[in-house]
Amino acid sequence: MPIQYQKRIAYQDLSLADFELEAESEEALIVLNIMTRGGGVEQLLTVNIGERNVFSRYMDQDQAEYGGVPGKDANYFFFDSWVRSKYPNVPTLKVLPGKKLILSSSLSGGEVYVEYVTVTGGDIPRADEPGAHFATVNLLHSNGRITEEIGIGLTESFFITDAQNPAGMSDFPYGTPAPADYKYDWLGFSLVAASTSGADVVIDGIKVWLDKTSILAKDLAFVDPDLFPFAPANTQERPYLFNTPIDILEGQTLQTEVRATNSGIGLQNVIVLVTHLFIKRRL
Numbered sequence: 001m002p003i004q005y006q007k008r009i010a011y012q013d014l015s016l017a018d019f020e021l022e023a024e025s026e027e028a029l030i031v032l033n034i035m036t037r038g039g040g041v042e043q044l045l046t047v048n049i050g051e052r053n054v055f056s057r058y059m060d061q062d063q064a065e066y067g068g069v070p071g072k073d074a075n076y077f078f079f080d081s082w083v084r085s086k087y088p089n090v091p092t093l094k095v096l097p098g099k100k101l102i103l104s105s106s107l108s109g110g111e112v113y114v115e116y117v118t119v120t121g122g123d124i125p126r127a128d129e130p131g132a133h134f135a136t137v138n139l140l141h142s143n144g145r146i147t148e149e150i151g152i153g154l155t156e157s158f159f160i161t162d163a164q165n166p167a168g169m170s171d172f173p174y175g176t177p178a179p180a181d182y183k184y185d186w187l188g189f190s191l192v193a194a195s196t197s198g199a200d201v202v203i204d205g206i207k208v209w210l211d212k213t214s215i216l217a218k219d220l221a222f223v224d225p226d227l228f229p230f231a232p233a234n235t236q237e238r239p240y241l242f243n244t245p246i247d248i249l250e251g252q253t254l255q256t257e258v259r260a261t262n263s264g265i266g267l268q269n270v271i272v273l274v275t276h277l278f279i280k281r282r283l
Contacts, residue, residue: 007032010114012103014039019103019112023095028124031093031101032115033080035069039110041196042273044143046166048102049095049133053166057141058230058273059110069113078115079239083139083277086241087187090139090279091131097124099133136282140184144174144274145194150201150262157205157222157259160274173254173276184248185279186210188241191256191272192230198268205259211252222259230273245279 012019023029036045039059046056084090095101103112119125130137143164150156163171170179178184193203205222208215216223228240248254260270 005117005119007115007117010116012112014103014105014112015109018105019114020100021095021114021116022100023097023118025097026124027118027120028097029095029101030117030119030125031080031095032117033078034103035078035113035115037069037072037111037113039105040107041194042106042145042271043110044106044164045110045112046104046106047093048104049093050099052133053168054093054138055141055169056106056143056164056166057275058143059105069111083187083241087245087279089130090187091129091135091137093139094125094129094132094135096127096133138280140278140280142170142173142276142278144256144276145272146258147269147271148260149267149269150198150260151267152262152265155204155259155261157257160256160258160272173248173256177251177253178248180250181283182250183281183283185245185281186242186248186254187245187277187279188239189228189256189274189276190230190239191225191228191258191274193260194271194273197270197272198262198264200264201260201262201268201270203258203260203270203272207257209253209255209257210246210248215246225258230275239277241277248278 010021036059043059044056045059047054125132127134144160145162145164146160148158161175163174172178191206203225206225207222214220256274258272262268
């Protein structure tokens with residue numbers, strides 16, 4: 001097999017500079033996996049191809065399903081490849097000739113490793129192929145957060161409404177319905193309490209609503225949040241994906257409801273992070 005079709009690894013310490021990887025004039029880059037190490041609590045890694053924002057995702061290895069690198073970490077797995085093994089139609093990122101893949105961080109620190117292949121000639125993707133620069137079909141990570149103050153000895157429920165997406169991207173599904181001219185294939189989600197939450201506050205239940213339908217439990221019960229992890233505590237745990245995607249169309253709402261309990265002796269905050277994963281299709 002020619003060298004250009006073999007997997008390659010590119011690395012950047014994000015405390016020093018953004019990650020940049022450019023496709024030369026007669027080649028394209030197919031991104032197989034983006035792996036991160038380190039980073040701070042709630043740190044976001046933003047992915048751009050040229051001037052286009054693709055998505056962002058939580059980077060902290062203790063809270064994100066994308067953390068860990070083979071040979072560097074005891075626990076790791078290739079999130080991107082794993083999602084494609086469940087859903088083969090999930091597009092890879094494609095960097096066309098002369099375009100540049102740029103990964104930047106919301107905070108200084110952390111490392112990023114990118115696994116990719118270089119293709120040439122007739123294997124160079126079209127500009128509108130899924131995952132490419134002008135694609136109408138792309139993978140989307142949509143991130144949200146909320147900070148709630150929980151009273152002494154109380155259990156309270158609330159919705160996650162604050163989007164944490166790059167500028168120019170829709171806030172959906174956080175406090176806004178699905179926008180016009182798009183269809184979303186909802187693949188799954190992950191949820192966690194940030195480590196900066198109060199020591200005596202725990203998330204003890206979640207619900208997810210598509211319009212007025214409870215998705216996780218028919219009886220409207222709260223569901224154990226440990227079933228929908230961000231971090232793989234061991235190599236057997238994986239973020240939650242549905243058996244088949246759920247279609248979301250213009251005007252529909254997707255809401256994440258959380259229940260938290262404060263067992264301490266004073267008011268305490270809980271900070272909740274969530275990522276919903278979609279294939280986004282422009283109609």
